[in-house]
Structures are given as C-alpha cells and as structure tokens.
Amino acid sequence: MSRKPLAALAAVTLGLAAGQATADEIRVGVVAPFSGPFALYGTQFRQAIEAWQATHGTRAGDHEISFVYKDSGGVNPDLARSLSQELVIRDRVDVLAGYVFTPNALSVAQLATQSETPVVIFNAATSAINAESPFFLRTSYTLPQVSAPLADWAYAQGIRSVVTTVADYGPGIDAETAFSEAFTARGGAVTDTIRMPLSTTDFAPFLQSVRATGPEAVFVFLPGGPPTFAYAKAYAENGLKEAGITFLGTAETEESNLQALGDGALGLHTAYHYSAAHDSDANRAFLAAVEGLGDDAAPVNWASVGAWDGADLIYRMVEAAGADGRAAIEAALGAEWESPRGPVRMDPESRTLVQNVYIREVTRNPQTGLLENAETGIIATVGDLGWKD
C-alpha cells in the first residue's frame, strides 16, 4: 500500500516522456515466448487475441483496449520480470497477461501486488502460483484439475490397477501425485510409478516394463512436443493396446501434434478441459474467428483457448472497472461465461476457472479425414483441486 504514492509520482514524472496512453485507453501487456522452441505458444496467444479483437472490436464499455507483446523466450524469470516491470512502468499497461512457464509467472508476483496490476495467466498450470499474489487470475487449468477426475473415471470404468509414467520434473510429479492419490482413495492400486528423463524420446524400455507388469491401464504425463509424439508411437509399437492396457493421458493428444501421430493414436483416452472438436456454437465461432486470420493461422489448442478466454475476461474487467486494478479483480471473481470449452466460472477463492473436464477418445473425423479428440462425456465440473490456502 505504501508503494501507491510512489507509483503515482512515477506516473506523473514519467508520463510525458513515456508516450502515455490516452485517458480512456487501456493497455494490456502480453509476456510470452515469441522466439525459440516455444514460439508456438506466443503465436497462438497473439492469434487468439487478434481473433477476439476482430470479432468483438477494440472497445470494452467506454474504454479502448490495445495489446503490447513482449518476448520472454523460454523459462527465464529474470527476463519475464524485467519485461513485465517495463510494461507496467514505461508502457503504463493496466493489465499483464500471457505467461507460459511457472517460474516466469511466479517472478511477477511481487510486482503485481505492489503495483496492483491484475495478471491474467493464459497457461502456467502449477496450482501454487495463484497463492503468491491476490492479483493473479488464471484462464488455463491446473494439473490436479484434470488428473484426479481421470483417476475417478478410470476406476468407474472398472480399471483397478494402473502404472503411472511421467516425465521427471515438477509438473510430471504433480500429475503423478494427483492421479495416484485420487486413484488409491477410490480403492484402486498403483502398481508401479515410473519417472522418465525429461529429455528422452526413447520410451520403448519403459513401455516394455509396463507391459511386463501387466496393469489394466497406464497413466502418462509428458510435456508437449516430441516426447508426446514418441510416447504415443511407442505405445502403439510395443503392443500395449493389444495387451489390453488402456492409455490414460491428458494433453498428449493436443491438436498441434495430433495429425502427426497418425493411426497409432486412434482410441487413446485423455481427460482434458478443451478439445477443438467441442460441439458448441461458442467453439465454432472461436474456430471461425481464428481461421478468419488467414493462411498462417496456427492449430487451435488449449493455449489458444486460454488466451481467448483471457481476452474475454480482460474485456469484462475493463468494462466494469477501467484502470482500477483492485476493482478489476473484484469484477473478475465469480464471473461466468460460455467459453469455447463449455461453461466456465472464475472461482473467487483459487482465481482459476471452474470448468468441465471431458473424457475424450481420438477418432478420425469422417468428413475432414483428420484426427480429432472426440468428447464422449463430462467426467467432472471442478475448480483447482490442488488449491491450498
């Protein structure tokens, strides 16, 4: 609180030099990877925002909204923080958004609290982030939110023994813990927990050992990209499907990799909060808006929908509260709307969306001939199950 006069002073002294926004222009700073191996996230964020502005205009209430983009590269909290600081102090943004990686999001906690700037996280999925600042809001999901319902669903399908295989890093271990706890609480047995090196793409040894153990299902969590692809391929090639071992995943069949997986991916089960094949008018409008951007539109997946809903939330906040950070957060808490993923609500406590988790199966769409995640039912409507105050 004692920082507020300082911020006001800085605003007055720096305003002239820094090309200040016009009185009713609200600026939003987006910090995300726009270069390097994770540039796809940035592209998807930007396209979702552009699609949102193309269909909903650039005004929210009495305010004009504009977006400024900053490239944070990969995991780089120092850079993410200094870019965010620059956005708040020099570019005079009223809202920060983006943030793909947990450390990058964590690095702006103090800045957000001191400057009372709302931060809308489009992706970073570790539960603990939101506890670090009351100005954090999240429009993606958290790992326990999808892993635990998947365990419940597997048990309801009659599956009693599971081997978990996760990448050996923070999010992988979170997913393993959430799944194991939920599954054993029901009465199922986790017969083995395998942690695989983060950088490996040779999963044959791990999957052969899973096959030898002979569980009824295998749970997997891997970061997106080449590992996912290699894992799904190894699952098919090592005959786990024939051996009757059900595949239980989350983001492994996400849309930007899905077509490359080929027929080997058919029949894979995943639990997740968004599929581009979701059957609703809101989703069709979203897909049409992104396609309307032209030929270089990137595949739409959960990252795109996180940014789209983030833009939606930012418009609501600005319309209700303009540049007032505290009032904007108040306006956001409890907000409900129809997202491309289904109905969502901003949980006032964990500040993460309460949303449907769907069980999906990879099928080939008879019309387009493309693979898609066909949703076969809602297995839970939950908020952040990993939230601890």
Add this chain to the structure above:
Amino acid sequence: MKRALPFILLLAGTAAMYLLMPYNLAFATRILVMGIFVLSIDLVLGFAGIATLGQAAMYGAGAYAAALFAAHAWAEPVAGLAVGAAAGAVVALLSGLVLMRASGLTLIMLTIAVAALLAETANRARDLTGGADGLRVAFGPVLGLWEFDFIGQTGFCYAAAVGACVLGLLALVARSPFGLSLRGLQSSPARMAAIGAPVYPRRVAAYTLGGAIAGIAGALSAQVAGLVSLETFSFTLSAEALVMLILGGTGRLWGALLGTVLFMFAHHYAAAADPFNWLFAIGALVMVVVFVLPGGLLSLPGALKGGRHD
C-alpha cells in the same frame, strides 16, 4: 589521470542509465548483473586462459545459496551476497581441483558437465529448491534501510554499488603480480612452469576467484528478481555471457563491460521492435563483429590506427 578516465566514463554511463531510463530500471539492473557475470568469465577465460562454458554452475550456486540463506536464516541482501560468493567459490574450488588438470576440449566438456550436474541436483531436491517451479524468496531491505521497490530504484543502485566493488577488485587483481602471472599462464603454461610459477595452484585460485564473482552475480540476480529457477544453471546462460565477452574483447575488463552493454541493448531493442524475429538482428551483430573485429570492440581504435590486433 589517464588511468582514471575509464572509471569516470563508467560512472557517468551508469548515472546516465539511471537518469535516461528511469522507466526501465529493471532492464538496466539486468545489464549490471550480467556485466558482473561476464567479468567473472573474463577473469577465468580472458586472463587465465581457462576455457569454460560452464560458468553458470557458480552463478546458479550463488543464486540458490543466497535464496536459501534468505529463506531460512537471514533475509538481509548484503549478507546473502557473501553467502552467494562463498557458494560460488566452494563449487569452483571443488570442481576446479579436478577440472584444472584438464585443458582444451576436455576442460570445456567438463565445465558443461558440472553445470548440468548441479542443475539436475537442484531439480531433484524439489523440497529444498522448488525444482522446475523455481524458488520464490522475499528479501529484506538492503542493510536494513532500503526496501526493494517495484520501480527498481533500490535494485539498480544496489547492483551498481556491487558492480563497482567487483570492478574495483578485479582492476586491482589485474595489476597485481597474481594477475600478471595469470596472463603468463594464458600465453604459455609451459614457460610459466619453467620459470618456477606454480601453474596448477594458480589456475585453481583463478577459477575459485572467478567462481566467487559469478556467485555474487547469481546472488544479485536472485535478490533483484526475488526468484531463482533452474535456468540459472543453464548452458544458454554460460554461452550467452561468453558471446558478450567475445563481442567486447577478452582479457580486458572494459571489453567485458562493453560487450555486455552492447549485447543487452541490441537484444532489448531488437526484441522490442520485433518480438517475433529479433534473433536475426543478434545473429547479424555477432557475425559482423567477429568477422570485422576478431579482437572484439575494444580492438576498434587499434584497428582504425592501422593494424595492432591483440
């Protein structure tokens, strides 16, 4: 007077950064932290000729040590710097005892391996370090007086003061008999051995001192950002710092600073102008400097006068 000129220029430059970029102190602070880190590589590589691509091992050790010290013992930043320096020195000493027996490519590979081992250790020790999520720590006011503010004034002044101390120390080291013997080691270890200079202990000492300075840089970055991540051990960090050193010119303290400032500004403004394709600009800059001025930017005056390369 001529001796003091660079120091006056540097002081003026730092003051100018503060006055001209008041809205951008976070960036200016990152330049200072990076400058200290590049100076540590300059000491190890530029002066003593120890080829390294793993200086981030000591940077990360310093960052984690400072953060853990603040979280569990005392949140005062200057004490944290001392702990960071000690951690960097210990890592450099222990690894240096083995590493300094190697040279050339073997040495480079081993330095990378040490950083990778530490990164994996920090990743495994999740309960202590937070693993891939990073470790967030609130540091107290500097010397109990100045609190870190979000505009970055405290952070900048603090980093500038630390940077000045480090630079002053290294300027003394460079002119001391120890510094001269390091230059000798770089030119010809065999001759140094022949005149009776203890080659191996000197190399270990240089590596340890460089490690302590890298540890200070790491601790500083942790304190300014309030967060440490596994990336502090990353190969990219070591490699980028080396590029900065080469841009400026190795073996001279001013080269390290000049290269850092140039690289960071080019990076910042290219990325701000075009967040999607800015890497082209950095690549072009590095290639031009390396082809036209193999000795780095500091060799520009010499090259203009006609010829003296070093």
